[in-house]
Amino acid sequence: MTSKTQNQYLHEGTVNFVSWNVKGQNHELKRKKVLSHLTGLNAKVVFLQETHLLSKDQFRLRELYRIYIQTNQFLPRDKRSSEVSAGILWETLKAFLRGQMISYLSHRNKLEIKKVSKLKSEITRIDEEHARLPSKALHRKRQALHSELNLLTTKETEQLIYKSRHHYYEHGEKANKLLAQQIHKQEVHNAIPVITNTNGDKITDYKNIMHTFRDHYKSLYSTEFKEDNTQSNAFLDTLQLPQIDTFKLLDAIKSLQSGKSSGPDGYPVEFYKTFSTQLAPLLLATFTDARDNQILPQTFRQALITVFPKQNKDLLQCASYRPISLLNNDVKILSKILARRMEKVLPSIISQDQTGFIKGRHLSSNLRCLFNVIYSPEKSNTPEILLSLDAEKAFDMIEWNYLFTVLEKFGFGPNICAWIKLLYTNPEASVCINNICSDYFKLERGTRQGCPLSPLLFAIAIEPLAVHCRNSYQIKGIVREGLEQKISLYADDMVLYISDPENTAPAVLTALTEFQKISGLRINLNKSILFPVNSQAYNIRLDTLPLTIADQFKYLGVNITSKHNALYQQNVGVCIEKIKQDLHRWSTLHLTLAGRINIVKMNILPKLLFLFQNIPIYINKSFSKQLYSIITSFIWNSKHPRIRRATLQRPQAEGGMAFPNFQFYYWAANIQAIKTWTQINEHTQACxxxxxxxxxxxxxxxxxxxxxxxxxxxxxxxxxxxxxxxxxxxxxxxxxxxxxxxxxxxxxxxxxxxxxxxxxxxxxxxxxxxxxxxxxxxxxxxxxxxxxxxxxxxxxxxxxxxxxxxxxxxxxxxxxxxxxxxxxxx
Incomplete structure (x- = not known):
């Protein structure tokens, strides 16, 4: 195909179109050049920010893909030669399309610059001619050229302004992301001006700040011991872990959420969704070849780490920032396929007392169990305590050898285990601080945050600790109504229920130490809480344990108190005060009644509903009166209401505005709890x-x-x-x-x-x-x-x-x- 013919698929102009044929004797050299183009220090550049190119008529991306496939003669695996792997073709395709997109944008800009220069020259010529021999015709021609120049130079700005106005007109006061951005506090800035290194010195140079973060995360993700699986097997062989069957892999492209940040290669989710039909064969072949070769393509293994500051932390310390890994969307598709396959079987292998990221389970189960233990004491002379354990950077500390051993012990087949091991074979990451990216360094442990599979793998990794606690006769739980409760887990939030702590606590600490040795998961005892449940617990020496003793602690977003009557003030009372502060801050926003009601529905209602669903408290009429007084003042902008609240609470189809009736939500939450208990009780009594x-x-x-x-x-x-x-x-x-x-x-x-x-x-x-x-x-x-x-x-x-x-x-x-x-x- 000639260069001229190829250019017709891009635009009506002359753009150099490179034929990316990676076949032949020099394909390995070309592959290295392509990968160096993809994985340089400036890989963070997101070239597909203009996602409208995906559907632009002049820029025919589908045709470019067809040309690339024809040029490289990509065939199904059983019909193609083994000369070039599908992984190389996929990596080269991304580099090829990147080049064509950049070429298109560059050529478009050059044409516009050339046209602007031509218009300016023509205006200058007319001005000179008009100075020598003035005429109305020249004046009109000069005005026409000047108008064309203004339109050309301001066209892009006007389009952006119109797009912004249209977007705000349609979505400005609806309950969506745009409204949420207006009401959230702008507390953080992208720039990190100063950081403290390991020697205690303050670093202000941006490049050295980036190197400090790079060294921090390189150390964090480096394994602390070389595990040979012997110790892991000895610990896990004593557990009776259930077996599961294998499932087919599912298509996951459509399930990915649009509008998310892309990875280092710059390809957004919209690219994969728009061209899913065309990309699927080559992408699937890439996955298959990677599994057979036991290594993913290089860009699949790369991640970009960005950081966000944690609340109420010393921002001079690297550990005070939360890392987020931006993965390329092609590897996220593979992870999503595995995650959707695994989430179906986790409820059958993970015990009911672990609820985090398990399909069909909710954290309310953990909280209800906790409240039943604390507020339903039994007549016993045995001391009872709770241990709220703080896992130190839990997701980042799991050792991979241990994780793979656990997967096999749980009965996962060799097929899915091979896929998971593939995802964790030679991964690497670059840290981006102040828009400066470090070179890539290898990762040796931890589940990758931002990966759809990570929370499921962590749930599997932590389950053996729960199994050990349940099965150990040395660890005595708390008994209520004939049932013994020992542990509750929601991701890395763990609570242990312990009776006879003088004898049980040492066994718990020993189990945590043994589990750390094989898994890498470290419990920060200095930040963990010991909560006495009954009066007998105060009569023994608890200060000998390396834990902080408290009569109140926070668990899953709820303040847990030793007295039931303190729950209301410590949770609902605190929430009301926070609502007052938020509404006062939002009162300065120029919003209509509809926008203010939507703020209440998307921000205030979820906070209260969370408390209604998870805390056993009684809400009286004075609460409703106080709440409606605060919110009514906000939605009417401190003016007298012009429409009755009952009218606003009617559905929109009946002339209302669907303003929340908080009393109804409170009743519904309690009715749901009663319904669940009734169903359980009916089944139990039927037995x-x-x-x-x-x-x-x-x-x-x-x-x-x-x-x-x-x-x-x-x-x-x-x-x-x-x-x-x-x-x-x-x-x-x-x-x-x-x-x-x-x-x-x-x-x-x-x-x-x-x-x-x-x-x-x-x-x-x-x-x-x-x-x-x-x-x-x-x-x-x-x-x-x-x-x-x-x-x-x-x-x-x-x-x-x-x-x-x-x-x-x-x-x-x-x-x-x-x-x-x-x-x-x-």
């Missing part, structure tokens, strides 16, 4: 009012019983065959239902139930094991309760004869039913 019987059903649901098949996976050499029938593997489903020795037994059970209730109940495992009726069969609630309880007694009888080669006796079940029905008051 049994006896705690021992409830535990049986709970263990069945969570597959806690040890079958021969499960034991054979834990201990190689164990026979997995069923002892009753000696025919099939003894899975839990087999032991409770499918065993041929149980067929006659279950048939008699279902016949007895059918005869007693006067309705045919077909034998099925759902009813037999869980007491749930099959679809299409409806019974009165009391009959459903009878079925649930009597089948529970059958499962109890099977467990009592778990190792017996014979099936249970129907007569024994009938005796149990007659005995327990009266006790259950059924």
């Amino acid at each position: 049994s009012i006896c705690a021992k019987h409830r535990i049986i059903q709970l263990k069945i649901i969570y597959r806690a019983h040890l079958s021969h098949l499960k034991l054979s996976k834990m201990f190689p050499g164990q026979d997995p065959t069923c002892e009753r029938c000696n025919q099939a593997p003894a899975s839990l489903g087999h032991m409770f239902w499918a065993c041929t020795k149980l067929t006659s037994f279950w048939t008699k059970i279902f016949k007895c139930l059918s005869d007693s209730l006067g309705i045919t109940i077909p034998p099925n495992p759902l009813t037999a094991v869980f007491g749930v009726l099959p679809d299409g069969l409806e019974l009165e609630k009391d009959k459903q309760t009878v079925i649930a309880f009597t089948t529970l007694l059958v499962c109890r009888l099977i467990l009592l004869n778990w190792k017996n080669p014979n099936s249970p006796l129907i007569s024994q079940w009938e005796t149990d039913v007659l005995y327990y029905l009266k006790l259950e008051k059924i």
Whole structure:
């Protein structure tokens, strides 16, 4: 294809179009030149800020991609030669498109400059001619040229002003990002004028400040020990970690959020969304080749670290800044695919007391459990305390060898483990401070912040510590209503429930030390809190522990107090004062009634709703009156209201403005809690009012019983065959239902139930094991309760004869039913 033909796909002009053919003997040399272009110190330059180029008619990006693929003869993997990997083609494609975009913008600017210069020259010539021989024709021509020059020089500015005005006109007072930017405090500046190095010297030179941050993060992400997995295996082999199945990889491009900062290569999410169909084959081939070669392309492994100051910290210290890793979007797509695959199975392998980033779980579970322990004390002479642990830079400290070992112990297959190891093979990062980027340095530990996979990997990495605490007989938890609670986790926020702290606390500290040795996760004991739960805890020596003793601490955004009646003031009272300050600051904004109501909905309502949902407090009428008085003054700009509040609270379809009714939100939050508890209670009562019987059903649901098949996976050499029938593997489903020795037994059970209730109940495992009726069969609630309880007694009888080669006796079940029905008051 000639250069002239190629240029027609760009614009009506002459721009040099380079044919990026990476095939041939010199492709490795060309690859190195391309990568040096992609990975230089100025890699932060975001050349695709003008995302409108993606749809510009003159700039035909799809056609450029087609030309590149044709030139390099990219074919499916089974049809192409192995001369050039897909990774090289992908890296070169990004460099090629970058060059074409820069070329297009450069050529466009040159044309405009040339046209401006030509107009100025023509105006100068007309001025000289008009000075010699004035005429109206020359004057009109001069005015026309001057107007054209003004339009050309101010066109871009006018377009930006119009775009800004249109954007504000459409979105200015709606509950969205633009309104949020107006109400947020502008507390931070991008520039960091001074920093203190490790020697205590203050550094003011921007380049040296960048080097100070680079040394800090290079040290932070350097491993402290070379792990050989021996110690990790010794710790993890004692844990019974559940197995999972593998899942297919899913397409994740559409799930990425637009408008986010791009990585070092400058390609935004919009680029991938616009050309997802065209890019998918080459990108997928790049992923596959990377897995087979066990190394990702270089730009996949690069990240740009930017920092934001932490609140109430010494800004002279590097540790007072929060690092954010900007990853390239192609590697984020791969991470998102793996994350969407993993998030489906995490609820089945992560215990219920860990809720952070686990699908279907909420931090309210942690808080409700905490409040139940503190405010529902039992009569006991045993001291009880809580430990709120502070994990020091938790996400940055996890050792990779440990993480990979844990993934294997949890039963993740070799396929997904290989993908995750691929993401953590030779990653590197550059620190950007004051718009100066450092050279790249290698990362050796930590989960990469900004990666969709990181929070899930951290949840998996921390779970063995929780498993150890639950299973250790040396660590005694706090018992409420017959249930022992030992630990609650939400990401790196950990709370341990401890009774008999004089004996239990040393075991906890030992476990934390051992866990640090294998995982790298360090607990900062100086910042951790010891919270006495009952009066007996004050009668023992707590000051011997290296922890801060306090009767109040903050957990998951809630101030926890030792007295229930102090919860209101320490949370709702503090929130009201913060709302007053915010509304006073926002009152100076030039907003209409609609904009002010939207501020209330997007900023005030979420804060209060969080407290309503998570704190067991009573809100009286005086609170509502005080709150509405503050907010009404704000939305009406300290003037007398002209519309009744009840009218404003009506839906927009009914002539209102959907102004929040905070009383309704408070009621809804409490009704949701009541609904959840009622559902749990109904299910529990349907099983049994006896705690021992409830535990049986709970263990069945969570597959806690040890079958021969499960034991054979834990201990190689164990026979997995069923002892009753000696025919099939003894899975839990087999032991409770499918065993041929149980067929006659279950048939008699279902016949007895059918005869007693006067309705045919077909034998099925759902009813037999869980007491749930099959679809299409409806019974009165009391009959459903009878079925649930009597089948529970059958499962109890099977467990009592778990190792017996014979099936249970129907007569024994009938005796149990007659005995327990009266006790259950059924």
